Amino acid sequence: MKKLYLFDFDGTLTYRDTMFLYLKFYDASRFKLQFIKHIPLFILLKLKLADPEKIKRSFISSVLKGQSRAKIEKKSQEFFDYYFPELVRKNALEFIKSIDREKTDCYIVSASLDIWVQPFAHHFKMNLLATQAEFIDDIFTGNFLGKNCNGPEKVLRIVEAVGTKKYDKTIAFGDTSGDKQMLAWADEAQFEFFH
Template structure:
């Protein structure tokens, strides 16, 4: 029986969102300054007066724009070394350890940026569908390639990836409103399964 597992990352497999954790790890002093500057945007976001994608893009841009790809990749590996496995839910790690990869294809489908999620995905031997960081001449532009991988975009990315594959069962795991389209699309949607 061939299965497909689609896992959201932040909050589903981890205890919390990794964006703030990573950006703080990357440059603590710049993070503090930009966090304070972004407080008005965070408030508007909480009041549903701004789109999450715009705030996210602005915050990431303010800290990582102009950074070299090589430096970002090194920092992402150091981030992994420091935070794996402690930021992960124990039962999520147990579940992953018991996956039979000969019968199961696994994807982490996340709105987080590919740059810092990649080392974790490689550790799990899974595939990654994420919001993609845009680089020009190996310098991060601060922009994303394509759409933020959230909501309906998660389903679009999965469908584009598995066009020529057949599965007996598709199971999706998520924990927020942004995962609902993926959970509804799958044969089986597991909400807060590891909580």
């Protein structure tokens, strides 16, 4: 029996959201300054008066724009080394260890940026579908390649990635409204399964 497992990352596999954690880890002083500058936008976001994708891009860009791919990858690996395994839910780790890889394809499907989720996906031996950072000449432009990997975009990415592969069962794991479409698309939905 061939299975497909789809895991949201932030909050599902981890105890907390990783965006602020990573950006603060990357450059604490720049993070602090940009966080203060972005407070009015975060308030608008809370009041649902602003586009979440635009604010996310603006904040990530304010900390990481102009940084080299080599430095970002190095810091992402250091972030993983520093926070793993404490950041990952204990029962999620146990579940991942128990997966029969011969019969199961596994994907992390995350709205977080690929740059800091990649070391986790690599460690778990999973494929990664995430919001993609745009690099030109190995320098981060501050933009995303394509759309934020959230909501309906998650399903589009999954469909594109699995192509014509057939599975006996597809199981999705999520914990927020951003996972709703992915959970509905799967044969079996597990909401807050590891909580």
